[in-house]
Amino acid sequence: MRYSKDVYIKLIDFMRDFGLSTDVLLCEKDSIFTEEIKRNYSFFKIECLTELAKKTLVENQLLNCKKRYDYVYIGRMLEQSLNPIALLAACRELLTGDGWLLAIVSATHYRKQQEIRMLNIDEDEEAIAEITVFFRAAKYEDLRFNQTGECLEKNFYMKNPDTIKACDFDIKPSYWLLKAGKYNLNEKTSWLRSFFLPEVRQELAYILRRIENDIDRSYNCQQLWQLCEQYEITAEYLIPFIQNTMLKPKQVLKFLSEDVERGKS
Amino acid sequence: MKVCFITCVNDERCYAESLLYIKHLVIPANIQIEYVVIRNAASMASGYNQGMNASQAKYKIYLHQDVFLLRKNIIQEILDIFKRYPQIGMVGLAGCETLPESYCWGEALQKYGCISHALQPEYTSTSTYGKVATARFAIVDAIDGLFIATQYDIPWREDLFKGFHFYDVSQGLEFYRYGYKIAVPNQEEPWCLHACGIKELDTSYWKYQKVCIAEY
Numbered sequence: 001m002r003y004s005k006d007v008y009i010k011l012i013d014f015m016r017d018f019g020l021s022t023d024v025l026l027c028e029k030d031s032i033f034t035e036e037i038k039r040n041y042s043f044f045k046i047e048c049l050t051e052l053a054k055k056t057l058v059e060n061q062l063l064n065c066k067k068r069y070d071y072v073y074i075g076r077m078l079e080q081s082l083n084p085i086a087l088l089a090a091c092r093e094l095l096t097g098d099g100w101l102l103a104i105v106s107a108t109h110y111r112k113q114q115e116i117r118m119l120n121i122d123e124d125e126e127a128i129a130e131i132t133v134f135f136r137a138a139k140y141e142d143l144r145f146n147q148t149g150e151c152l153e154k155n156f157y158m159k160n161p162d163t164i165k166a167c168d169f170d171i172k173p174s175y176w177l178l179k180a181g182k183y184n185l186n187e188k189t190s191w192l193r194s195f196f197l198p199e200v201r202q203e204l205a206y207i208l209r210r211i212e213n214d215i216d217r218s219y220n221c222q223q224l225w226q227l228c229e230q231y232e233i234t235a236e237y238l239i240p241f242i243q244n245t246m247l248k249p250k251q252v253l254k255f256l257s258e259d260v261e262r263g264k265s
Numbered sequence: 266m267k268v269c270f271i272t273c274v275n276d277e278r279c280y281a282e283s284l285l286y287i288k289h290l291v292i293p294a295n296i297q298i299e300y301v302v303i304r305n306a307a308s309m310a311s312g313y314n315q316g317m318n319a320s321q322a323k324y325k326i327y328l329h330q331d332v333f334l335l336r337k338n339i340i341q342e343i344l345d346i347f348k349r350y351p352q353i354g355m356v357g358l359a360g361c362e363t364l365p366e367s368y369c370w371g372e373a374l375q376k377y378g379c380i381s382h383a384l385q386p387e388y389t390s391t392s393t394y395g396k397v398a399t400a401r402f403a404i405v406d407a408i409d410g411l412f413i414a415t416q417y418d419i420p421w422r423e424d425l426f427k428g429f430h431f432y433d434v435s436q437g438l439e440f441y442r443y444g445y446k447i448a449v450p451n452q453e454e455p456w457c458l459h460a461c462g463i464k465e466l467d468t469s470y471w472k473y474q475k476v477c478i479a480e481y
Contacts, residue, residue: 097463097465098463183384183463189385189387189388192387193385193387198386201385201386201387202386204386205383205386205387206282209333209458210285213286213289213333213335214289215285215286215289241387244387244388244389245383245386245387245388245389246389247335247381247389247391247454247455247458
């Protein structure tokens with residue numbers, strides 16, 4: 001396999017939360033990798049773009065896709081693309097609203113490319129900043145980096161003997177696993193969505209915001225407790241909901257606890 | 266003296282919530298509040314022209330139906346700017362110092378203002394763009410259309426902008442054509458919450474971007 005176990009495990013970690021109806025698009029030249037994913041995760045709706053002889057073909061194929069995916073994966077395409085912003089923008093178009101782009105980027109390769117372009121980038125932080133520019137230009141609002149570890153380094157040398165010749169030994173080879181979202185959505189809140197219908201969550205947010213903004217507070221507290229009773233919304237759900245939704249969560253929680261105390265007395 | 270809130274509405278539930286926030290604002294003495302609702306607007310510019318012509322109020326606030334005003338004193342603070350600086354024709358809550366070549370204010374290097382976005386019912390994020398240290402407000406080239414307060418009536422370019430994009434940038438540039446300026450007040454915390462959800466840009470965005478660039 002082209003990638004080390006380290007990269008593979010990290011990728012699978014990201015995919016672990018996939019729902020049963022998750023649509024996935026894998027753009028990867030290495031058919032061994034895509035077949036492995038398909039074999040192990042046969043319940044995902046996986047489509048692959050693997051027969052990609054020319055780099056431009058990848059981008060053209062992406063542009064022609066009409067479907068939207070929950071996850072789009074691109075393996076080592078970004079650093080080799082002639083127009084990385086266009087590639088990222090094309091991938092972004094394929095994502096659903098809360099979809100994610102997963103991208104493997106070879107840090108070493110990226111640095112070498114940049115050095116060739118006389119940008120003198122030899123520090124990871126600077127390279128990360130450069131990549132961030134691409135994602136920002138392609139209108140992604142969320143970007144997370146994961147640098148691979150020691151085992152990848154060994155694996156990289158073992159699996160890619162030719163690359164050793166091409167690379168300077170002083171440069172530590174490594175991959176980044178990037179995860180980019182169209183919007184800056186907080187992952188911590190995603191589990192909250194699975195409990196109640198959007199209408200109930202919306203009503204809950206409306207009522208809590210009114211309480212936060214001193215709009216008929218007593219009346220809206222009553223509305224809140226009624227809604228909680230009707231839909232069996234527990235404190236375990238309500239508290240993180242308030243923490244993630246409200247601009248002044250402490251103030252809201254304090255007011256609600258006071259309201260509960262008043263109700264007791 | 267009247268202040269008129271003008272809103273294009275196609276979601277009554279959302280507008281009812283927005284109205285609740287307006288009705289809980291602090292109303293300055295001697296100020297009457299008026300509401301003009303435009304339903305089935307062909308475009309934002311056309312709806313706002315209808316609203317503008319329907320009201321005699323000197324001060325108008327063009328507000329998206331999904332914007333909840335959190336700052337209780339917002340009316341007084343906007344009026345203070347207008348009364349003290351007659352050359353300021355428009356006030357917004359977020360905008361950019363210099364319009365970039367794309368005419369997308371959000372892509373500018375220096376932005377001002379602050380907006381909270383409710384992208385999901387259980388997730389709110391706040392974009393704090395910036396403020397000026399030496400004044401109460403920043404003078405900007407363009408503002409976001411979610412909240413536009415004016416003290417002069419200048420026609421919206423419904424002849425050019427027949428959709429829901431770039432009407433705001435255009436209106437700012439129209440005000441500049443008439444010799445007025447645009448301000449974004451400093452905000453320590455967001456003055457509004459935009460319950461916009463997640464919306465994809467439709468292709469008309471790019472169409473009207475071209476129209477905007479060609480016109481201005």
